[in-house]
Amino acid sequence: xxxxxxxxxxxxxxxxxxxxxxxxxxxxxxxxxxxxxxxxxxxxxxxxxxxxxxxxxxxxxxxxxxxxxxxxxxxxxxxxxxxxxxxxxxxxxxxxxxxxxxxxxxxxxxxxxxxxxxxxxxxxxxxxxxxxxxxxxxxxxxxxxxxxxxxxxxxxxxxxxxxxxxxxxxxxxxxxxxxxxxxxxxxxxxxxxxxxxxxxxxxxxxxxxxxxxxxxxxxxxxxxxxxxxxxxxxxxxxxxxxxxxxxxxxxxxxxxxxxxxxxxxxxxxxxxxxxxxxxxxxxxxxxxxxxxxxxxxxxxxxxxxxxxxxxxxxxxxxxxxxxxxxxxxxxxxxxxxxxxxxxxxxxxxxxxxxxxxxxxxxxxxxxxxxxxxxxxxxxxxxxxxxxxxxxxxxxxxxxxxxxxxxxxxxxxxxxxxxxxxxxxxxxxxxxxxxxxxxxxxxxxxxxxxxxxxxxxxxxxxxxxxxxxxxxxxxxxxxxxxxxxxx
Amino acid sequence: xxxxxxxxxxxxxxxxxxxxxxxxxxxxxxxxxxxxxxxxxxxxxxxxxxxxxxxxxxxxxxxxxxxxxxxxxxxxxxxxxxxxxxxxxxxxxxxxxxxxxxxxxxxxxxxxxxxxxxxxxxxxxxxxxxxxxxxxxxxxxxxxxxxxxxxxxxxxxxxxxxxxxxxxxxxxxxxxxxxxxxxxxxxxxxxxxxxxxxxxxxxxxxxxxxxxxxxxxxxxxxxxxxxxxxxxxxxxxxxxxxxxxxxxxxxxxxxxxxxxxxxxxxxxxxxxxxxxxxxxxxxxxxxxxxxxxxxxxxxxxxxxxxxxxxxxxxxxxxxxxxxxxxxxxxxxxxxxxxxxxxxxxxxxxxxxxxxxxxxxxxxxxxxxxxxxxxxxxxxxxxxxxxxxxxxxxxxxxxxxxxxxxxxxxxxxxxxxxxxxxxxxxxxxxxxxxxxxxxxxxxxxxxxxxxxxxxxxxxxxxxxxxxxxxxxxxxxxxxxxxxxxxx
Numbered sequence: 012x013x014x015x016x017x018x019x020x021x022x023x024x025x026x027x028x029x030x031x032x033x034x035x036x037x038x039x040x041x042x043x044x045x046x047x048x049x050x051x052x053x054x055x056x057x058x059x060x061x062x063x064x065x066x067x068x069x070x071x072x073x074x075x076x077x078x079x080x081x082x083x084x085x086x087x088x089x090x091x092x093x094x095x096x097x098x099x100x101x102x103x104x105x106x107x108x109x110x111x112x113x114x115x116x117x118x119x120x121x122x123x124x125x126x127x128x129x130x131x132x133x134x135x136x137x138x139x140x141x142x143x144x145x146x147x148x149x150x151x152x153x154x155x156x157x158x159x160x161x162x163x164x165x166x167x168x169x170x171x172x173x174x175x176x177x178x179x180x181x182x183x184x185x186x187x188x189x190x191x192x193x194x195x196x197x198x199x200x201x202x203x204x205x206x207x208x209x210x211x212x213x214x215x216x217x218x219x220x221x222x223x224x225x226x227x228x229x230x231x232x233x234x235x236x237x238x239x240x241x242x243x244x245x246x247x248x249x250x251x252x253x254x255x256x257x258x259x260x261x262x263x264x265x266x267x268x269x270x271x272x273x274x275x276x277x278x279x280x281x282x283x284x285x286x287x288x289x290x291x292x293x294x295x296x297x298x299x300x301x302x303x304x305x306x307x308x309x310x311x312x313x314x315x316x317x318x319x320x321x322x323x324x325x326x327x328x329x330x331x332x333x334x335x336x337x338x339x340x341x342x343x344x345x346x347x348x349x350x351x352x353x354x355x356x357x358x359x360x361x362x363x364x365x366x367x368x369x370x371x372x373x374x375x376x377x378x379x380x381x382x383x384x385x386x387x388x389x390x391x392x393x394x395x396x397x398x399x400x401x402x403x404x405x406x407x408x409x410x411x412x413x414x415x416x417x418x419x420x421x422x423x424x425x426x427x428x429x430x431x432x433x434x435x436x437x438x439x440x441x442x443x444x445x446x447x448x449x450x451x452x453x454x455x456x457x458x459x460x461x462x463x464x465x466x467x468x469x470x471x472x473x474x475x476x477x478x479x480x481x482x483x484x485x486x487x488x489x490x491x492x493x494x495x496x497x
Numbered sequence: 498x499x500x501x502x503x504x505x506x507x508x509x510x511x512x513x514x515x516x517x518x519x520x521x522x523x524x525x526x527x528x529x530x531x532x533x534x535x536x537x538x539x540x541x542x543x544x545x546x547x548x549x550x551x552x553x554x555x556x557x558x559x560x561x562x563x564x565x566x567x568x569x570x571x572x573x574x575x576x577x578x579x580x581x582x583x584x585x586x587x588x589x590x591x592x593x594x595x596x597x598x599x600x601x602x603x604x605x606x607x608x609x610x611x612x613x614x615x616x617x618x619x620x621x622x623x624x625x626x627x628x629x630x631x632x633x634x635x636x637x638x639x640x641x642x643x644x645x646x647x648x649x650x651x652x653x654x655x656x657x658x659x660x661x662x663x664x665x666x667x668x669x670x671x672x673x674x675x676x677x678x679x680x681x682x683x684x685x686x687x688x689x690x691x692x693x694x695x696x697x698x699x700x701x702x703x704x705x706x707x708x709x710x711x712x713x714x715x716x717x718x719x720x721x722x723x724x725x726x727x728x729x730x731x732x733x734x735x736x737x738x739x740x741x742x743x744x745x746x747x748x749x750x751x752x753x754x755x756x757x758x759x760x761x762x763x764x765x766x767x768x769x770x771x772x773x774x775x776x777x778x779x780x781x782x783x784x785x786x787x788x789x790x791x792x793x794x795x796x797x798x799x800x801x802x803x804x805x806x807x808x809x810x811x812x813x814x815x816x817x818x819x820x821x822x823x824x825x826x827x828x829x830x831x832x833x834x835x836x837x838x839x840x841x842x843x844x845x846x847x848x849x850x851x852x853x854x855x856x857x858x859x860x861x862x863x864x865x866x867x868x869x870x871x872x873x874x875x876x877x878x879x880x881x882x883x884x885x886x887x888x889x890x891x892x893x894x895x896x897x898x899x900x901x902x903x904x905x906x907x908x909x910x911x912x913x914x915x916x917x918x919x920x921x922x923x924x925x926x927x928x929x930x931x932x933x934x935x936x937x938x939x940x941x942x943x944x945x946x947x948x949x950x951x952x953x954x955x956x957x958x959x960x961x962x963x964x965x966x967x968x969x970x971x972x973x974x975x976x977x978x979x980x981x982x983x
Contacts (some may be wrong), residue, residue, distance in 0.1 A: 071549070114844075114846075116741075116846035117844045117845050117846050118740065118843065119636070139743065140695075142559070161686045163684050167683070172684060174693075175657075183826040188933040190933045190934055191931065191934075192627075192930070194910070195844035195916065196842045196874075196875060196911050197653070197654075198649050198842050198874050198876050198911075198915055199842060199911040200647045200913050200918075201911050201929055201930060202930055202956055203694065203697070203942075204660070204694060204696065204697050205934055205937055205938070206697075207660075207690055207693035208693070211686050212689055212690075228744075231743075254604065257625065257714035258714075259714065297782075299785045300783045300785045300786055303785065311711055356685060357682065358600075358605075359602065359603050360600075360602035388682075388684050390682075390683075391683075423680050425686075426687055427685070427686050427687050428686065431686050440687060442686055442689060444688055445676070447670060447675070447676045447678055448688065449676040451670075451676070452689045452691070454687050455941070457688075458940050458941065459937070459940075480920060
């Protein structure tokens, strides 16, 4: 479809002001990619709106002139969700960074979508409150992006994910209408649950302009433990035994041997590089019980053949122990030019089987892989260390990705626990969710966004042309000719 | 629309067997009402299917012959959601009462939708696990009904509501397709969140055939406290002070003076009948902290002018203290022939204002009212004690209902915290959620159920003819001619 580019540019400038339309080649390149390996696509322009009404006017214009819009926070997404396909206009939201209200009586906070997640953490923790969702990118990602992706993080096992904390929102719908849904009530069953359709819809059903989040009292204290195991199986048994002991740690994180080695090589933390697996456990709660919990976890680790268990005695030590997990991705990413970070999930009990199968598949395709993730949630991040400039090597990595995703599905799991489908995981979505589900999703999208202007080409194709293809054919998707804007 | 009744009856018998089609007048009367005051409507028949495939065949038949279907568990709903309008066929699900699997490793349970909620509680608690949602009707209501209504209950403040525990489901869609969505994974962001659209959709988007629920470790112990206050304001301050002290009780329930008197009159528990308000507080958790929490709550009650605070020393005593709350509805219901149980919610801090306004409105219309509810959630159940046979009196009660709902909306709240919209609360839904939201709901329904066969006439009208009307006009809705099956 031909777009009337000069007209669109002119009208965008009328709506947001010339200074807020960024259309130089440099600006366009800056917004042509997110944190996903190997994907990029140039936008028509990026714009900085300053009100919901402006966004509504932009959406109306997009419907009239039939051009796509992609909302963007910090661009930390790992599934290509913020990529501007088909000359989309990028709607920048990261300057919407105000915490509008902290309501301590009702334990809610109202924010603009561009607030950095970590900034919210710090602000509410000063008042003795906690916003539990804690994605790995929390120092840089935005709350709007977290809601769009239904972000998880390190505290998922005990505290759940983003959707468990979204009480209300204001959102500009694909028709340009401004919807206010939910509020400060903790319970509300008036009509269909529109809020939870929008959470995790990856920017395809609306652009967030305000969010009301639930807070909880900050736990009195916490203890951090780091344990190393001679086999993956010992680590897995430890996870099961902790759950069986009725302890729900705030964090229960896993690193495999490759990741341990890479972290040690990068961060020099003194980790035992021969260990097959590391578990990071953090228990939190009341002063009176935390020591008991930490000792019980230590005991369980030791009974399951841990070669060493360290408990942090101070906050500084705790940060140091967590550094091993926090620097996992960075450490792996420097080993090879390209890191594909995966995000499969299985029922918790099947995690050891998943890890074993992943290692087999990686060996078969001769791909270097480092596994880490949220052991308590059964959510694993295999990282494929490769080089996108070497076509043969990269093709092997992508085959591995595809087979690992299939394995997760066959184990009763998911191809994405927290990163979303975006562009990257479309090929296997239908295989995972089945035909009635994907048809429902398509119809939902068409119903809410009849002109398909809101982040088109993400999650699924409206016409089922690219679904279920082999990884070799992902190349085509990446060229984007195939992701026609219908 | 004329239905070919003999043909429908014949084909239903072919699908489920003659013995499973109940179409005598006695049977039809038995399924013509639920627990909602003043509403009834005769079904064409009630049927007992025995498999998802049979339900799928019934749904296909309903689409061919254009007759409505209403799934029904125990019929304990309080918004008329299970009423078979327009000669609907009632699909009985309460014999689907098997707990299929308890997975202790993954902390999940898979159930058929007809399992009684209280039965699940007992079964999993024997294994040291907890299914937290705890609706007032838990000894009789079904899990399928709980999911359809997104039921809340007494433990909502600390543990959330039904949707927080639904991991997966099998559901027969209005097209007859069988959808499996979700699974045992605790985190899954693959595509739109279809599961949470279905939870709370009040039987209008599908018939549940299997549910996977999340369990948590059962708290080690609990303490129950009962406190009485000379003013509503003292009770409200106590609630705020408990939250401010970073204690999140499992239960934080409220009874007003009228309810206290009715309970005492009925149950003879020795309650102080002059108290303006009662709070039932239950703290649960680890042995090491529970005594401290209970003493802190006692202290907070005393500091806020409690006239008496009792703590249960034994499990038996705890059950006795909770009896005051558990028998609230029964006690009120025997005062007058008709009890309209309301279900408004506001942000927690606005609860005292809501109670004050409710009492004013009740005085204005000379209606007897007893308030109880979930103080921690801001979710209140005003009970209007009236007589539906006395038209003038009943009209005053309904005016009161309408004005109380409007008040909740004006206080930033909801017209239903846990009972659903059903038939009874349709008139004010649009006023509460706004026009873009109700239009989205209508479109969603039309898209998923193009022939409008699944529990039609509930939540909203497809054509906006009955919305926003005055209470006097509710009569019309109740005659059902107006709720045309479009």
